[in-house]
Amino acid sequence: MYHRVGAEAVDPWNLCVSPERFEQQIELLARRRAAVDLGAFAGEGVADRTGSKLAVTFDDAYRDNLEVALPILERHGVPATFFVISDALGRTREFWWDALCRAVLESDAVPTALEITLGGRNHWFTINDDSATTRAATRWIADREDPRTGRERLYMDLWNAIVLLPPAEQDVAVDAILLWAGMPLAGPESRRPATREQIAALAGHPLVRIGNHTRNHPSLPDHDAARQRDEIAGCQRALEDLVGGPIDRMSYPFGRNNAASGHIIAELGIPVACTSYPAAVTRATPRHQLPRMQVLDQDGDRFARWLRDDHALLEGKA
Ligand SMILES: [Zn+2]
Structure with missing residues (x-):
């Protein structure tokens, strides 16, 4: 799970990975042939830990995902999912x-x-x-x-x-x-979300899939089922219109979800949904509760050790 590829001096949620380190991490996944599309997690064969099943995701569709991360993903042929907050597209202010x-x-x-x-x-x-x-x-x-x-x-x-x-x-x-606080209302452009045009242009991109991240990024369990449905189904419709095809994946804002969220996703026929619970997927993992691990701003060697030594997700020598 990534959010931003960029640098910030203050980053209380560890959202940023620098472009240099991101490229080292993606280069490792490419060299080890370890990256798959998240859609593979809808099936059964993903949980045998053969070291070849890591899916790259980005939450919130910050513009740096398209402007900085995408060229790196393309250079190394690594697939990724961008989870988009549909009502935030084209926003000219920060989240x-x-x-x-x-x-x-x-x-x-x-x-x-x-x-x-x-x-x-x-x-x-x-x-x-x-x-x-x-x-x-x-x-x-x-x-x-x-x-x-x-x-x-x-x-x-x-x-x-x-x-x-x-x-x-x-x-x-x-x-x-x-x-x-005496701060200007306008934040830096680098923190803005992507535009509708940028997301629409990704339709049919061989490495990119667009996913549902709700209309407004609410904490879903704090809202009733009707409001959750408006957030999830509304985003689904907006993104399907934008990319001209079905959206088959979801990421819960803040990783938070409850039974109502799961029902709505099942009704909409979305096969996989991601939380932010840090673990690996196993055969027993419900497909609407996929855990994800947040990648930190660390160099390629440390990233490899983290995957291999801490989580047994990469085989052999890094
Ligand atoms: Zn988010």
Whole structure:
């Protein structure tokens, strides 16, 4: 599981792999003939660990997937799936999680208190240490470490509140937080999602498959079945129109899903769906609950050791 091919100094979810390291990783998969299309995981023969069944996926369809990663995939002949958030295509602003990161973690200094309305309720947050005026010296990884500073705690509290809001309110909230932090509302172009034209142009590409990543990237289990259906089926229709063919794969936003999500995917006839649970697929894995492992920003040798030594997913010498 990849998200972005690029570099960011602050990257609390480890979303970025540098282009140089990405190319080393893809070159290894090509040299070892290890890469298959994710569609192979709909079948039965994928779970025997012969070292030749790794599928490359990208979530969120950041434009760097097409502009930076795709030429590397083409150079090495490695197939990949791009999971697309259909209502985000052509957006000229960042995703809310990137805007929140820029406001709270990338700004030089922020006020020590924030009053904000989220979901119709007033919230009052304070930063009680010197992190409001001093940025953390070392990288913090949000899904592995507890917040170390007041500013990191504020980031997590806001993240956990904003993830539950409707999309329009998410944008309003992060705009208010950017203003509070004294940051410009417009983020860097490199963090924007791909355009409709870019995705449409991939139709029929021999190495690329497009997958469903919902209309707006909600936390599905926090919504009722009707809302989930609108998000999943709506994305399915939009992407099928765009690429002129069936969409046969899905990735749950934030990896989160529940029984209702599974029913909707079965109704739509989507054969495989990916979570973000870090493990290898086995014969017993439900096809609507495929685990995935997030690839970190590591060089080709380390990537090979990670696959081979930590997960037994690559045979022989790296
Ligand atoms: Zn996503």
